[in-house]
Amino acid sequence: MVFRDIHDLDLTHIFECGQCFRWMPDGSGAYTGAAGSFAARVFAEGDTLTVEATGGDEAFWRNYFDLDTDYGEIKNRLIESEPRIRKAAEYGYGIRILNQDPFETIISFIISQNNNIPRIRKNIESLCDKYGEPIEGSSRKAFPSPEALAQADEADLAAMKLGYRGPYIIAAAKRYMEEGCPSCRDELLSYLGIGPKVANCIMLFGLRDMAAFPVDTWVKHIMNDMYGFDEGDTKGMQRFAAERFGSLAGYAQQYLFYYYRDKKL
DNA sequence: TGCCAGGTGATCG
DNA sequence: CGATCACATGGC
Numbered sequence: 001m002v003f004r005d006i007h008d009l010d011l012t013h014i015f016e017c018g019q020c021f022r023w024m025p026d027g028s029g030a031y032t033g034a035a036g037s038f039a040a041r042v043f044a045e046g047d048t049l050t051v052e053a054t055g056g057d058e059a060f061w062r063n064y065f066d067l068d069t070d071y072g073e074i075k076n077r078l079i080e081s082e083p084r085i086r087k088a089a090e091y092g093y094g095i096r097i098l099n100q101d102p103f104e105t106i107i108s109f110i111i112s113q114n115n116n117i118p119r120i121r122k123n124i125e126s127l128c129d130k131y132g133e134p135i136e137g138s139s140r141k142a143f144p145s146p147e148a149l150a151q152a153d154e155a156d157l158a159a160m161k162l163g164y165r166g167p168y169i170i171a172a173a174k175r176y177m178e179e180g181c182p183s184c185r186d187e188l189l190s191y192l193g194i195g196p197k198v199a200n201c202i203m204l205f206g207l208r209d210m211a212a213f214p215v216d217t218w219v220k221h222i223m224n225d226m227y228g229f230d231e232g233d234t235k236g237m238q239r240f241a242a243e244r245f246g247s248l249a250g251y252a253q254q255y256l257f258y259y260y261r262d263k264k265l
Numbered sequence: 266t267g268c269c270a271g272g273t274g275a276t277c278g
Numbered sequence: 279c280g281a282t283c284a285c286a287t288g289g290c
Contacts, residue, residue: 018271109271116270119288163286168273195273216271257271269289277282 001058003049008071010094011044017095017258019205021108021121022128022143032140034128035064036101039138054137066096074251082244084226085252088259095254097205102181104143105206106188109198110168126160127169149173168193183207196234204250213241213249222260 011031015023023033030043038060040053051061062068075089111123131148132141150173157166171192182188188199200214215223215234223229223237230236245252 112270113272114270114285115272115287116289119270123287158286161287164273164284165286193273197272201271214271217269218271261271267290270287273285275282275284278280 001051001053001061003051003058003062003065003067004047006044006047006049006067008075008094009044009049009065009067009096011042013092013095013258014065014098016262017092017254018117018261019254020098020100021117021124022140034135034138034140034142035098036104037133037135037142039135039140054135063099066099069096071096071251074248078245078248078252078255081246082252085255088255089252091263092255092258095251095258097208097210097250097254099208100205101143102202102206103146103176105202106172106176106182106191106194107143107149107169109201109205110172110191110193111162111165112201113165113193113195113198123160123162123165127157127162130156130160146173146176150177165193185209185212204253210250211242211247213238213245213253216257218257218261219253222256225260226256 015031015033023031026032026041030041032041033039035056038053038055040051042049042051044050049065053061078089079086107127108120108124112120115123128141128143131144131152135142149169152170152173154166154170157169162169175191182191185199185203188194188202189196194202197214197216200212203209204212204214215237219237220231224231227240229240241249241252
């Protein structure tokens with residue numbers, strides 16, 4: 001399917017900015033990957049976005065890529081309220097916060113803790129290969145269901161190099177099965193293996209709370225470098241983000257994170 | 266080798 | 279409360 005008249009979209013920035021882990025360039029300028037239980041190949045030319053998907057209707061992909069949000073407007077408002085973010089916002093041109101499946105987001109960001117992005121990708125792909133359903137028309141597997149991960153064996157997860165996160169994954173899947181999708185930050189924080197940072201990532205990327213401002217090791221560096229915060233002062237950083245960026249803090253965080261991680265300033 | 270990566274849980278004062 | 283430490287793993 002083809003979406004026309006799309007602005008402020010850059011697939012590289014969308015897929016490499018650290019919000020998702022299952023998309024990769026195929027060498028032709030396109031990206032292949034999976035969202036939930038669908039696989040796809042996507043590419044952008046001019047102001048059109050083409051999605052060749054194994055499933056999901058137009059509404060699904062329009063929502064996944066957040067095509068109804070005006071990112072030009074968001075960027076202007078961020079720069080207006082905090083001019084020092086301009087460079088980061090311009091560098092991350094075309095980033096869109098994807099609307100990802102909540103369960104996939106929960107498990108993915110539990111895996112992300114004290115880990116690096118290439119290894120997070122490998123861990124998630126291993127999990128999908130072993131516990132995900134096959135996707136018709138693709139070699140990729142769907143992200144595993146809560147039921148599948150709830151029945152996973154701890155030793156198998158250990159063999160897949162998930163480290164100490166294995167038990168967190170199984171416990172989270174069981175709980176999700178029994179209680180359904182968590183709806184707020186406090187509920188997420190009561191999961192074993194989910195602390196303030198991971199909870200904020202899930203709120204932002206999985207539950208669409210655009211005011212969430214995850215503070216990870218990169219954001220600590222940024223906030224120290226750009227604004228002079230002590231690297232231990234997470235509370236102060238959160239307060240600053242809430243005051244300056246308000247309901248747009250999540251977008252700001254993503255621009256800052258991507259800019260710093262990519263340029264290593 | 267020791268430090269780091271999209272941190273958190275347990276423990277201790 | 280806040281500070282400290284262990285925790286699996288792999289890259290540099």
